[in-house]
Amino acid sequence: MNSLNVSLPGLELKNPIMPASGCFGFGREFSQLYDLSKLGAIMIKATTLEPRFGNPTPRVAETSAGMLNAIGLQNPGLDKVVNEELVWLEQYDVPIIANVAGSQEEDYIAVARKISANRNVHALELNISCPNVKTGGMAFGTIPEIAKNLTKKVKEVSEVPVYVKLSPNVTNIVEMAKAAEDGGADGLTMINTLVGMRIDLKTGKPILANKSGGLSGPAIKPVALRMIYEVSQQVSLPIIGMGGIESAEDVIEYFYAGASAVAVGTANFIDPFVCPKIIDELPELIGKLGYENISECTGRSWNKFEKTSHYCS
């Protein structure tokens, strides 16, 4: 038995490691560095109905153990993503999770309908949590009723399972997760970035042209872990966890918190080979922990019935 096989709605994954949306483009750049077929899946960059240029630069700023970004959902638009990027990705043996974004309900529905019809798109990631756009994005992900209705409408048109990407910029994450569940979501991905800011000491003004941006990287890992820990006990949907993952140990920590797969984001910018490295290191760590398959790790932090004394290093 392969210790990394994971089975999720719409996704039969050879391993539970995938690059997070927005941190991997559409894979072309990383394909020069390693074989993309090695990945469990790829979460492609958010796709909107029309092309978007995104925000003015500077779009990134470094912070302690993290970074802020305000790219602004730059993408070539639905038609180009479907006709060029997804076609190009077909050469790889890797399922695609398409991140769907928009500024109004109709946009989400149109993108979801068309993009989910592609044969290599195995699931959608409903982006109701982008903090860097003026309309839409996070607005859909902070009011439970709106999140529920949007999920429901997207589910009606999607040909593949729908995972809702939750924003951490809410007071009650469980309430948002339940809203997505009530809307018919097949899974959750969490967390998107936390809204933050940095100020340039020379100018006295925010570094980012957009002023605020989304915080990612190791700095947000404890926030994500806490949210997954809470949500995984309250809803029955599988969770793809993300936020500052950069090692095999981080992956296990996310599984223990309640995740069933994980995505790697910011770490791809620091070490572009980080995903294949983690995939190579995981089997040994899982063996050392006494598991046969990584799925057995899910929810260990709160599962009362789980047998103990696995660790024997």
Next chain:
Amino acid sequence: MIRQEQCKVISQIKLAENIYELTLQGELVHEMKEPGQFVHLKISEGYDPMLRRPISIAEILPDESQFKMIYRAEGRGTALLSEKKPGDYTDVLGPLGNGFPISVAGRGETALLVGGGIGVPPLYELSKQLVNRGVKVIHVLGFQSASAVFYEEKFARQGETFVATADGSAGTKGFVTDVIKRLNIDFDVLYSCGPTPMLKALENQFPHKKVFLSLEERMGCGIGACFACVCHTGDDPEGYSYKKVCSDGPVFKAGEVVL
């Protein structure tokens, strides 16, 4: 091909105020082809700083498997980099980006190389490669003041070299564009790297010449995946088309992108 390698520090020399020359050794040197490419350095192992720092390649020494970079110790990352000693190692990703097209300048033609401040370094390898091709090179190098000037003699060995400083403490007082105007320098191709206002001025000054400009922008990944360093294109300045400074550039033909 892009490689990631732990490169050995061979030397670290202070050239001017806050300006350092760092020589590294590694096999990825043999992937470096064009002048004007850059490397992305992970300076410390932890999170301080966390992201890589893009630094241009100043000289390629394939026989020794070494390359040189010249950088200004300004922020946290470059300050830490300046503390590296011979024998230390640093994590290098590269070479990255597309450099200056040297084949545009033919044998016997004249190339004008214009650098501003920390934009001067990549012009040194460019100058060497052009001279090797039989191209005549003229350098106009701008700095803040005499204390910031570096590599003047090394450039002078390649070809005629003029220095301008903002405060007049070395060379001509004023901007590089003033020097070019005053001396009425004639050339076939212009290559430049430096602050954006300087690049803009050059683009406007020579609308009918072959001009190539190397841009600087805050970067995330350095390989084109994160979309941090995009700019509008010249033929669609308000639209959706874009170029990424890291992977489409950093060198662009004048007019190709909006400065």
